Amino acid sequence: MLTRKRIPAQNMQTYIEAVPGWNSTVFGVQFGVLVAVLVILTLGMIGRGLIVTFLPRMMKKIADERKGFEDFQITSRFPLGAAAAGFIWWHFFTILSTTEGIILNDEFIFWILSLSKAALLIGGLLGAIRLVEFVEVIARLIDDDGELDGTQVTLIDALQSVLKLLIFVIGVVLIADGFGFDLGAIIAGLGIGGLAFAFAAKDTISNIFGALTLLLDRPFKIGDWIKVGSSEGEVVGIGVRTTILRTSNDTVITLPNGKLVNKDIENYGKRRWRRYRPVLSLDLNSDAKDVEQFCRGVEELISAHEGTTKKEDSFAKVSAISKDSIEISLNVYWTEGGKVERDGKEDLLLDIAALAQDKKLRFHDPRVRSSSN
Template sequence: MEELTHDFLSFLPAALLALAAAGAPEVYKLAARRFLGRAKSHTASWLYILLDSFLTPVAGLFRVLLGAAAVKSLPFELVRDAVFLQYLNLAADLLVIFYIALGCWRAAPVTRLLLRSAQNHLDLETNQTMGHFFENIFHALVGLFAGIAMLDRLGVPVSGLLTGAGVAGLAVSLAAQSTLNNLIAGITLVLERPFGIGDYIVLGNCEGTVEDISFRSTRIRSPDNVAITIENSKITAEYIQNYDRRQSRLWKFTIGLTYDTPREKIEQLTADLTAMLQAQPDVQPDGVTIALDKFNDYSIDLACRVYITKVNLQDFMQVKNTLNLQILDLMQEEGCEFAFPTTTVDLPERK
């Protein structure tokens, strides 16, 4: 009985530390979230982002340290072996580096605050695109330094690798010339801002909504939902048409009237249609032009040009839908009919 009690007591410290490793981080996260929620309105934005970003990593650090302590307190000879302790400490150090890097990675939104503070000086229309771009750079730097720290802890001669990389830099630069060009082009796109994330653009024979701007390429989503990735250097060499930077969108359409429509009705329809379009809140009054364009094979064509102030494609299509329905009603009120292709067949009489 005494031996069993002794064995139980020998495992007790490890068990308590293991329970602490499992429960203490969760209790910490719960308490920290409540504290941050109450202190958010009284805390600087950058400090709140840092505290919130490191909340989960710090809980992970607690779990690593308590877990390592629990393993070391086990009453086994293996635990006291120098080689085992060396590997255990190595694993713990790598996890510590990982959690610190994770906190830095999650703190990337701080770069948006820096851009926001410089917005007036840089005269930025929006910092969304630049914030996303510099967040990618921040993530890359965090990953780079975390990788170097892990390699150094594993005993890899990082200084030798960096020296070797410098010697081989000339050869690599020739092979990576296109990548460097794309990076420079990406920075140019971000600084000059010909478009931003969410804009609808046309590049040569490609068009779509911009989804991402990275170091090497830009991804757009075409109208038929296809993701198109284009190298940044090719984008800067193209004529970029940004549809969302327009103040209005041109809508051109033709109304074909039947040839039996009297001249008076055509004139009245032209005047009423112009007045109806100019009265719409989403139409530029001075951008409405209705004119008799030509005499087609089967119709008298009215050419219509309307500038709509809704530049977003979905809003633009909704305005077109509303206007088309009103044009249908106006045609019925005026007693005019739409022309359509017809064929007349003359059959000779049989004798």
């Protein structure tokens, strides 16, 4: 024998009528209905508590405590918890509002459903936007060493920005639809005002396409030191609209992406080597053979230094003779910049000074006038 399955509203009515004295009124509301409202509110708070408590633990286990996850788990749980509570409230209050045999104020139903839907949609929107940052956690899990380089950081930042924008637009549409706005009229209005909006936002659109161009062409990445016109600094951020540089004076320069793609960009970060061309001045009275041996010795020092490269193109040659000095030009290529280059220069110059002392050569002092033998 087949039994007819009860619909949710019938179940709700059964539960309400099971409450002792359910039909008595408290504050103008049936006691059973009041109990049902309190139970629904409690269920929503329990759902919120479960999300807030267990979601971070689940995500933390998945992410294996990767760097950058702590901030994610703290801030994402609250909007998602609100969304869970809103869903529970909206679902059960909708059933309650369609249950026969109960007395509920229409205004109460309207506001309780509206607030529940607001918690669901707004909490879901904020939670979804915050969940976008989990893209970085996934990227770290996939990456071999768990550390992202500048290019990966740039791509992840751009992907997160695009996803947040899409989620925001979709969320706004869902919220508008959830509160009964006429989407057809809204879309029609957007169509009419689309041209005006596009004209007003042309700079923003240009910057967004500029960001896409930068990401596809990759003229630089985060961490590179670049020069654009009169602006020079380290790339610390590439956003949807702007690129941020930090200068050697620790100031910040903001460059619109739309203008950046139309300018010449000099990227020091892509250098394969750093060229160093000092000039040494020896006393004019130095012995020619000693000077020649000194030059060969300097070339050996350059070749033997572990921080140099392009050995075949490196040299130490007499380049000029003035009335006071013999000029020796050096051509050196360093493999790295920054501290490595500075330390390498110091070591090389001190070795050259020691070599000059060994050869009994004196560097030219412009304060001392040379005399002929």
